[in-house]
Amino acid sequence: MTFSRRSFLKAFGAAGALGALAGCETLPKRGGGGHVVVVGGGFGGAACAKYLRRLDPSIKVTLVDAHLSNYYTCPFSNLVIGGELGMDAIKVDYNALRTKHGITLVEDHVEAVDADKRGVRLKSGKTLNYDKLVLSPGIQLNYDKIVGYSKEAAEKLPHAWKAGAQTSLLRRQLEAMPDGGTFVMVAPPNPYRCPPGPYERASLIADYFTKHKPKSKIIILDPKDKFSKQGLFVEAWENLYGNMVDWVNPERGGVVASVDAASMTVTTKDGDKIKAAVINVIPPMSAGKIVIAAGLDDKGWAPVNQRTFESVKTKDIHVIGDSSIAGPVPKSGYGANSEAKIAAAAIVAAFNGEQPGDPKFVNTCYSYVSAIDAISVAGVYELDKDNKIIEVKGSGGVSVKGGAHYRAEGLYAKGWYESIKADTWG
Amino acid sequence: MSRHTPHAAVIAGLCLLGAGALAHAAPSGQTIGFTCLACHGDKGQGASGIPPLAGRSADALYGMLSEFKSGKRPGTVMNRHATGYSDEELRAVAEYFASQPAK
Incomplete structure (x- = not known):
C-alpha cells in the first residue's frame, strides 16, 4: 500500500487538509x-x-x-556503581501515571x-x-547456570543486573575494597539485557579506581568473542585507564566454570583460579x-x-x-x-x-566510558516484506572513534535519560 | 479543540477516510515522532543539550533532517538516525512536530 499522506494531501490540495490530518x-x-x-x-x-x-x-x-514503591532504572545505575550518582537519581515515581493519565496502579x-x-x-x-x-x-x-551461584550467593557476589538493593550492594563493596584489590566481572552470554552494559560498568569502575584506588585491577571474564561497541570501549580503556582493564575472551580463558562466595574465587574452564576482592556475576x-x-x-x-x-x-x-x-x-x-x-x-x-x-522502531544506547564522556550505538528498524523486523540498510551504527564527540555525547546521554524517564513515567 | 470546530465534519470525514486508506501504509508522522521523544523531551520540548522539535517549522525540520541524512550537516547521533528514513518519512515527522504546540 503506497498511497502516501503526501499524495493524499496533494490531491486534496488545501492547507486545511494538513491541519485536519494533524x-x-x-x-x-x-x-x-x-x-x-x-x-x-x-x-x-x-x-x-x-x-x-x-x-x-x-x-x-x-x-x-x-516494585511500584521501590523501582530503580537499570540505565544510569552504572553511574551509581561508579559513585557519580546516588540511588535517588535512578528512582522512579509512578504517581503521574495515576494522576495525569488515569492508569490504575496495582503493587x-x-x-x-x-x-x-x-x-x-x-x-x-x-x-x-x-x-x-x-x-x-x-x-x-x-542463577543455576553457573556452578556455585544462587540467589543467596548474589548477596555476596552481586549481579546488580536488576537495579535496586543489588546496585547499592555492589557500590558498597567497591567503596570497602582496599587500593590494589582486584574486581572481577563475570560477563553474560548472548542474548542478554543491555548489550553494552557490562562494559560501561567496567569503564565507570575504572574511572572510580583511577581517582581513588589507582593500584586496583579490573578483569572481565567473557564467554563472548566480541561485544557491543568493542572498538570504542577498548580504545577508551587504553586512553583513559592504561592497562587497568583486562578483557579476557574465551580464547584467553574467559569462560567461567564456577564461582565460590566463601573463598571469593572464580574458576575458569581452563582451570585458572582467580581470587578477587569484589566479584560481579552477571548470569x-x-x-x-x-x-x-x-x-x-x-x-x-x-x-x-x-x-x-x-x-x-x-x-x-x-x-x-x-x-x-x-x-x-x-x-x-x-x-x-x-x-x-x-x-x-x-x-x-x-x-x-x-x-x-x-511500525518503525528506534534504539539509542549511550554508554559512559568515563564519568563525563559517552559513546553511543543507534539503530532504526522496520518490517521487511515478510513482516520481520530488520535494521534499515545504511542507518545506525556507533560513534566516530577517537573521542572528539564523547564529551557532547555525555551531555546528550543525560538529556536522553531525562527525556525517556518523562516519556515513560511522566 | 475549539480551533477545529468550524471544520469538525471535514475532520471527522478525513479521519475516517485516513484510517481506512492508510491501513498498512507507510509509518505515520506520529508513529515516527513518538520514537523521537525518548531523547527530545516527552513533549518534543528538548532536554539537556538536545534541541526542541515541537512547534518548529516543518520546512526547517525537514531541511535539517535531510542534511543529516545526506551527511551535509555534521552531528553526533542524528546522522545515524536520519539515514533510517525515506524522504517521505522525514517530511511526515517534520510535519508532525510542526503541528505540536511549542513548549
Whole structure:
C-alpha cells in the first residue's frame, strides 16, 4: 500500500487538509473501550500503559508491578556503581501515571495467567480480567547456570543486573575494597539485557579506581568473542585507564566454570583460579518468569508478531521489552519504550476495528566510558516484506572513534535519560 | 479543540477516510515522532543539550533532517538516525512536530 499522506494531501490540495490530518493525531477519542492489564512497570510496560491512554482514553488500563514503591532504572545505575550518582537519581515515581493519565496502579506479584478466562492471578489472591494483556516483565536471571551461584550467593557476589538493593550492594563493596584489590566481572552470554552494559560498568569502575584506588585491577571474564561497541570501549580503556582493564575472551580463558562466595574465587574452564576482592556475576538470562510460566516462550524468549508484538502462541497477549524476540532491536530501555508505543497503537487499532499501520522502531544506547564522556550505538528498524523486523540498510551504527564527540555525547546521554524517564513515567 | 470546530465534519470525514486508506501504509508522522521523544523531551520540548522539535517549522525540520541524512550537516547521533528514513518519512515527522504546540 503506497498511497502516501503526501499524495493524499496533494490531491486534496488545501492547507486545511494538513491541519485536519494533524487534527486526527491530536483528537485521541477513538472510543473503542476495553480493559488492558499491563504487567511490568519498566520502560516497556509503563510506556505502553501511558501511550494506550494517550492514543485512546476510552481504554481502561491497569498496571501491575511488585516494585511500584521501590523501582530503580537499570540505565544510569552504572553511574551509581561508579559513585557519580546516588540511588535517588535512578528512582522512579509512578504517581503521574495515576494522576495525569488515569492508569490504575496495582503493587502486587503476578502469579499466573489464565489465557482461557483472560485473567491474571495476583499473589494477594485477586484476579484481574483483561481484554488484552501486555507482559513486559524484563528478564529473569538464571542463577543455576553457573556452578556455585544462587540467589543467596548474589548477596555476596552481586549481579546488580536488576537495579535496586543489588546496585547499592555492589557500590558498597567497591567503596570497602582496599587500593590494589582486584574486581572481577563475570560477563553474560548472548542474548542478554543491555548489550553494552557490562562494559560501561567496567569503564565507570575504572574511572572510580583511577581517582581513588589507582593500584586496583579490573578483569572481565567473557564467554563472548566480541561485544557491543568493542572498538570504542577498548580504545577508551587504553586512553583513559592504561592497562587497568583486562578483557579476557574465551580464547584467553574467559569462560567461567564456577564461582565460590566463601573463598571469593572464580574458576575458569581452563582451570585458572582467580581470587578477587569484589566479584560481579552477571548470569545468563531469559524472558521474565511469568512469560515462561504462561508458556509463551521458545527456548527462553517470547516469539511475537513483529507488527503488533502479540504472542504467536496465545491470542490477546502481547509481550514487549527484554522478554520478546524483536530481531535486531536490542534488549534495551529505549528498545522496550519503542516497542511499547507500537504495541499500544496495535491494541488501540484492534479495539477500534482498524488495521495497525507500519511500525518503525528506534534504539539509542549511550554508554559512559568515563564519568563525563559517552559513546553511543543507534539503530532504526522496520518490517521487511515478510513482516520481520530488520535494521534499515545504511542507518545506525556507533560513534566516530577517537573521542572528539564523547564529551557532547555525555551531555546528550543525560538529556536522553531525562527525556525517556518523562516519556515513560511522566 | 475549539480551533477545529468550524471544520469538525471535514475532520471527522478525513479521519475516517485516513484510517481506512492508510491501513498498512507507510509509518505515520506520529508513529515516527513518538520514537523521537525518548531523547527530545516527552513533549518534543528538548532536554539537556538536545534541541526542541515541537512547534518548529516543518520546512526547517525537514531541511535539517535531510542534511543529516545526506551527511551535509555534521552531528553526533542524528546522522545515524536520519539515514533510517525515506524522504517521505522525514517530511511526515517534520510535519508532525510542526503541528505540536511549542513548549
